[in-house]
Amino acid sequence: MSKLYDFTQLDALSRCEVEFSYRYQQHLQRATPDASAHFGSAVHAGVRALFDGKPAGTYEDEKDALFAVSEAWADGCASEKKPYLTLQYAHEVVKMYAKIYGVGGREADALDRVTGTDSGVHTQPVTSSPFSLVLNEHYLEWPERSLCGIVDRVVRSRVDGQFYVMDLKTTGLYLSQAWFEQWRHSLQAAIYLDLVERALFDQSAEPVAGFWVDAIHVDRRGYPKPEDFMRVGPFGYSPALRSELRGVVDVLVRRAQDLDQAAYEPLKNPRNCYRYNSLCSFFQFCTLEPADRADAMAMSVASGELVQEEWVPALRR
Numbered sequence: 001m002s003k004l005y006d007f008t009q010l011d012a013l014s015r016c017e018v019e020f021s022y023r024y025q026q027h028l029q030r031a032t033p034d035a036s037a038h039f040g041s042a043v044h045a046g047v048r049a050l051f052d053g054k055p056a057g058t059y060e061d062e063k064d065a066l067f068a069v070s071e072a073w074a075d076g077c078a079s080e081k082k083p084y085l086t087l088q089y090a091h092e093v094v095k096m097y098a099k100i101y102g103v104g105g106r107e108a109d110a111l112d113r114v115t116g117t118d119s120g121v122h123t124q125p126v127t128s129s130p131f132s133l134v135l136n137e138h139y140l141e142w143p144e145r146s147l148c149g150i151v152d153r154v155v156r157s158r159v160d161g162q163f164y165v166m167d168l169k170t171t172g173l174y175l176s177q178a179w180f181e182q183w184r185h186s187l188q189a190a191i192y193l194d195l196v197e198r199a200l201f202d203q204s205a206e207p208v209a210g211f212w213v214d215a216i217h218v219d220r221r222g223y224p225k226p227e228d229f230m231r232v233g234p235f236g237y238s239p240a241l242r243s244e245l246r247g248v249v250d251v252l253v254r255r256a257q258d259l260d261q262a263a264y265e266p267l268k269n270p271r272n273c274y275r276y277n278s279l280c281s282f283f284q285f286c287t288l289e290p291a292d293r294a295d296a297m298a299m300s301v302a303s304g305e306l307v308q309e310e311w312v313p314a315l316r317r
């Protein structure tokens with residue numbers, strides 16, 4: 001089977017081809033994970049457990065979710081640069097998420113259509129929620145387009161009865177109007193809408209009505225407040241807009257394939273060396289004399305500063 005690309009890979013590629021090459025061809029990454037990403041993964045694991053088909057608001061539910069947070073946390077280590085991003089803060093975020101939204105319950109029929117089996121999941125949706133859960137954190141593929149990805153949630157609105165993709169975002173940025181507006185025109189959203197439609201429905205019917213962002217603001221305070229949690233949507237994607245974004249995704253996939261087949265040399269994009277208040281993980285190498293880079297990287301691997309680990313989209317790591 002040909003190699004599949006997810007949004008994380010294509011996003012790196014559109015940022016900088018050299019970064020794509022370091023990360024996804026040479027499989028290099030920093031040994032110490034970025035503190036924000038590590039914190040976000042732990043919160044994702046907790047929210048996934050909250051949604052995992054159990055009745056909402058029970059003690060068992062919350063206990064399971066906090067255990068999932070701790071487990072994901074143990075997978076990495078926090079950066080000293082962000083001491084406020086603690087395990088306790090991640091626990092408090094997940095507890096407040098459960099309190100604000102309530103969770104649990106999915107529609108077994110749709111789940112079974114994806115997996116092709118009887119999931120055995122037949123819990124009742126939480127009636128107080130404006131959504132019922134169709135799919136919880138699920139890996140999907142579209143091999144003909146060499147595309148794959150893990151979709152956080154597919155939900156059905158109780159208000160209009162339509163299906164939506166809902167993606168959880170933890171961010172240190174303030175939840176401004178502009179921050180939300182970006183999801184009206186997002187390659188990630190376009191990929192997820194396509195993957196879900198292909199897996200769940202007849203594509204020609206375009207039955208996924210749009211994209212919701214399930215946002216959590218994370219900051220230096222080190223504890224959550226209710227206003228840190230905002231669900232915004234739906235962001236509608238018309239068939240024409242979907243088609244346009246699909247074209248962009250397909251071009252990126254072809255470029256990734258060309259790079260993987262060594263059809264051309266990856267191009268540096270120094271414009272993106274600094275992003276989100278930090279430098280690219282490979283900055284120290286890109287600023288060396290070209291002839292010295294390979295040795296410097298080999299030394300960093302030998303010293304443990306860099307590790308080689310293949311990206312597995314189905315595991316999101």
Ligand code: SF4
Pocket residue numbers: 015016017018019268269270272273280281282283284286
């Ligand atoms: S440091 Fe800049 S040029 Fe080098 S890989 Fe990162 S983004 Fe690309």
